[in-house]
Amino acid sequence: MKVLHVIPSVSPVRGGPSQALLDIVKALLDRGIHAEVVTTNDNGVDLLDIPLCQLTEYQQVPIRFFPRVSPPITTLREFAASSQLTTWLWQNISEYDLLHIHALFSYPCTTAMVIARLKKVPYLVRPLGLLCTWSLQQSAWKKQIYLDLIERANLNHSQALEFTTLQEQREAAPLALKPPSFILPFSVSVPTPIPDARQLLRQRLQIPADEPIILFMSRLHYKKGLDYLISALGAIKNQRFTFVLAGSGSPDYESQIEAQLLAVGISDRTHRVGFVQGEMKELLLQGSDIFALTSHSESFGLAVLEAIAAGLAIVITPGVPLAPVVEQYQLGCITALETATIARSLQKCLEDLNNCQQTKQRRDRARQLILKQYSWGSIASNLSEVYKSILNKEPLPNFD
Incomplete structure (x- = not known):
């Protein structure tokens, strides 16, 4: 099984979801799943100092970074557009059995879903709270237009929606999206104690x-x-x-x-x-x-x-x-x-x-x-079952 994860940024400044993706991929690799990440070199107002347009090991995870367009306008910069990423996806997306999309309303994720639809590569989506009520109320008219013109179709063509909590799943329900959904929380490891x-x-x-x-x-x-x-x-x-x-x-x-x-x-x-x-x-x-x-x-x-x-x-x-x-x-x-x-x-x-x-x-x-x-091992095991269900066109497993 070869899975490609797509996210706008893995920079630490982007918070928990970016770090969690790295932990997810490491846990999947430990279970023998061929997992890679494609993203941009976004680092907030800056750019990551990282090799571009090639497979790189970043925090023990295989990642391809592509250059982000960096206009002075914050909204446009955070959209994380990248023409090189588009070209690579178009040329290589069919080599993967499955795409796992992390986030919405961003250039890398939207582009990956559109190309996956055209190339008939199955994908699932983790919205990262962007379908929750509060999030949709921010810049509401822009998101509504984006959702109606592009993202709703992308979401409805996905094979599954992954939520991290029941609350997130419930808040997305009024959108009446077609795909089945499941809940997998983030995880952490019990920290090694620091003496004193x-x-x-x-x-x-x-x-x-x-x-x-x-x-x-x-x-x-x-x-x-x-x-x-x-x-x-x-x-x-x-x-x-x-x-x-x-x-x-x-x-x-x-x-x-x-x-x-x-x-x-x-x-x-x-x-x-x-x-x-x-x-x-x-x-x-x-x-x-x-x-x-x-x-x-x-x-x-x-x-x-x-x-x-x-x-x-x-x-x-x-x-x-x-x-x-x-x-x-x-x-x-x-x-x-x-x-x-x-x-x-x-x-x-x-x-x-x-x-x-x-x-x-x-x-x-x-x-x-x-x-x-909340152990990464159990989360990765459950996620691999989801992948198998999607590829075998079977109902999603129930983790209740």
């Missing part, structure tokens, strides 16, 4: 050894509801805590965030560490106490799952589809997207940190959850 992570992080931040740390770690974007979180932190600034803000975004939005931190009076207790990965990312996850993501909408919320795996108390909104899991396993607080409610949830989590037995029990529940339901 709490002490090391506080030493690096130059704060007291017993200072509680509230962590936000995600792309800096309006969608993430960071303005609500900062307002809530300002409302409890009489409590002891340090706020760590990890992530990057557009210069304009980052300036707005900086101004709000000053306005609510928590700039002096906020550490902005920018985009993080590798050792620093793990240190933040293992050394912090509370993870907060007050998003308007998420397709899944991979950063939340990483925080659960690290044993942090979780504060999230219903717009994060992992909210029912957090509630069921008593891993933190689900809060409405409003300042006062978020503030109360943060206060409760800060107070609960004083109960060592309760904290240990929460971390034990989190570990068992990750091992039982």
Whole structure:
């Protein structure tokens, strides 16, 4: 079986879905499936420094990168157009048994689906939350035109739609798309413990050894509801805590965030560490106490799952589809997207940190959850069954 994965970008600055694709492909390769990725050299406002138009090993994954057109207009740049990618797809797409499309409303994905239809190569689509209500409401008329003229036909000709949560599947239902769908969540690995992570992080931040740390770690974007979180932190600034803000975004939005931190009076207790990965990312996850993501909408919320795996108390909104899991396993607080409610949830989590037995029990529940339901091995095994069903023209397996 030879599967080609198509995604606009695998750059770390594009967040969880891009990283998750790399993990998916590595897990598929471990199961003997010939999997490759085709993408652009997109890196946000920049470009990845990577060999182009050839098969390259990138983070242990075979990937072909093609040059992205880079006009000064953000919307056009993020569309990730690439004529070389188009040419390669047209000449080579028939060599693959199946295409797996990751994302919508982007040049690489739209082009790949159109060419696959013309060449009669089957494909499935992972929308990455772009069919959810909140997402479709952003630039609504543009997306509606794009959907009606191009993307609906592409979606309806796919062999399956892959959603990461039941919530994402339900929000796409009003579109009445024809293909069958299935649900496969993202996964993470239980992290290798960093000895004395709490002490090391506080030493690096130059704060007291017993200072509680509230962590936000995600792309800096309006969608993430960071303005609500900062307002809530300002409302409890009489409590002891340090706020760590990890992530990057557009210069304009980052300036707005900086101004709000000053306005609510928590700039002096906020550490902005920018985009993080590798050792620093793990240190933040293992050394912090509370993870907060007050998003308007998420397709899944991979950063939340990483925080659960690290044993942090979780504060999230219903717009994060992992909210029912957090509630069921008593891993933190689900809060409405409003300042006062978020503030109360943060206060409760800060107070609960004083109960060592309760904290240990929460971390034990989190570990068992990750091992039982969110391992890459089980996800890759299920995905390979989907591929076989599509190629054999059989009904999709049921993973309930």
